[in-house]
Amino acid sequence: MRRLNVCLLGPAALVVTAVAIALTPMTSNAAVPDAAGASLAHANIAPADATLAADSAVCDVSDAAITWGVKESLRSYISGTIAHGEWAVGDGATYETPNFGWAAGSGELDAGEGTIAFDGTLRFTGHDGILDTTLSGLEIVFDSTPTAVLIFDVSGTTQDGLPVDAVDVKFATIDVSAISVDDGTAVLDSAPVTLTDAGSAAFGTYPAGEEFDPITVSFSATPECMPEPRATYPVVARNLMVLASVIVIVGGVSVVFFVSRRRGTARTLEPTKDSSDS
Template sequence: MPEARAARAAGAARRRTAAVVVGALALAAAAAVLPAPSGAVPGAAAATGASSCTVSGATLSWGVKESFRSYISGSIAKGAWTPEGGATYATPAFGWSSGAGELGDDAAGDVATGDVAFTGSVRFTGHQGVLDTTIADPVLRFTSPTTAQLLLDVAGTTQEGVAVSSPDVPFADVDLTASPVDPATGALSFAGAPATLTAEGAAAFGSYEPGTALDPLTADVPVACTAPVDVEEAAVASDADPGASQTATSAPAAASGSEGASASADAGPTTAALAWSAVAAGALLGALAWLLVRRRRLAVSASPTAHDDEETP
């Protein structure tokens, strides 16, 4: 009888152990094929809710101020101006070309803000060298669909002989009301936009009061814009059509060559898969430990000494 009871106990223990081991292996198998969490939608990380426009080949034409040019070339100052570094002059305006930059969304969601930078300078001299002022590297800064600023590096001496060295001076406010920014047209072109001297410009230039009307600006700013992508819509589309998501994400990888392929190959398991693997491993180890303990107890119960003790009244 004791031997039969021990045999039945051992069989039951083996069945329970087998069930636990099978369950642990099932958990491990599930972890191996567990998909990525729904929040980690391929392609959604690259999606953006913002639009952007790249600018290249822009041109700018501006005469600074006609009365100032007349004063420089007149009989009092007996001076001149010299375009340098790519700037040009064709009466009645100075010219800059090859402007480049980017425009992005403003607070209202319009693609209307950003900088377009040019290179080149104009040096004004007069009064036998007392006046020697250089304006250089203009930046056309769009601040809204209807406003912009002209920034200039100003250096040298004013007509009063005051030394100045001021980079990126917000020199003039530009009114674009008559030609509002509209990147959808493929170019931001405006002609004769009114410009007024700012307080910073007046301090750096030293010849006129803030608010003085300057010569109007004319510019042609070609743009290439990317349409905005809604992050939530991209995620929903990716869930609905994984193949489309794969196509969208494979294009950048192909463009980047071996780097894109390496990044895809190095992608590790998801956090959820790692968690399930840990649970499965813990269950398997627990089953093995329980099995060892159970076997030891069965061995003890099946020993002759145990039988003798069990049969002793």
């Protein structure tokens, strides 16, 4: 019985350890500043050098440009015989078939995180004035992951004639996983754009998840202030991976334990030769 308890203790300890690891939040070895903001954890960097290292990861952007058609089927519909509509650009936005353009976008990027804002308005009209939707206040928000967010202020009336006046709408997501930085310029070429729930509610024409035209974005940047986007893994997925690995280990240990125990039992049950029989 004592042998059984000792043998079971190992697998049980592994299970407890796995649960503890799974429930522990992911942490980083990032620098933790002291009261003077000068110390870095796990790094032998003097305070002055630390400031330079931090500054190298920050870029002030003032020349960002966007080329985007919004949605080809929307343009075709508005300019067609049903809607009898049109679109107009203003406040710095441009249009050159088949794309709308925004220039001189400005903002700040810090290690792949930040917001770039653009001036310019884009107005869609049609159905004898029933549709009159204006998109303005364009921003792209980066969070160092492979997905950025396209933000608009949406005002006017939808295609169904419903009034809308929404500010800072998370209009669509942009797949930025293919962004590249070369010779001081970040380029995102023909990246997929997907309408969000909020964008669908404000725009009123397409359901959430609708694919819009690909978008092209460029701006001055360095690999430090716009590094390659890092993949994100949900905590639940990480926990499941840890637990699955430990279950495999525990299973292997259990098999070895039971096989060894059966062999030991078999040897115990083997008849012994009585010395009196000789």
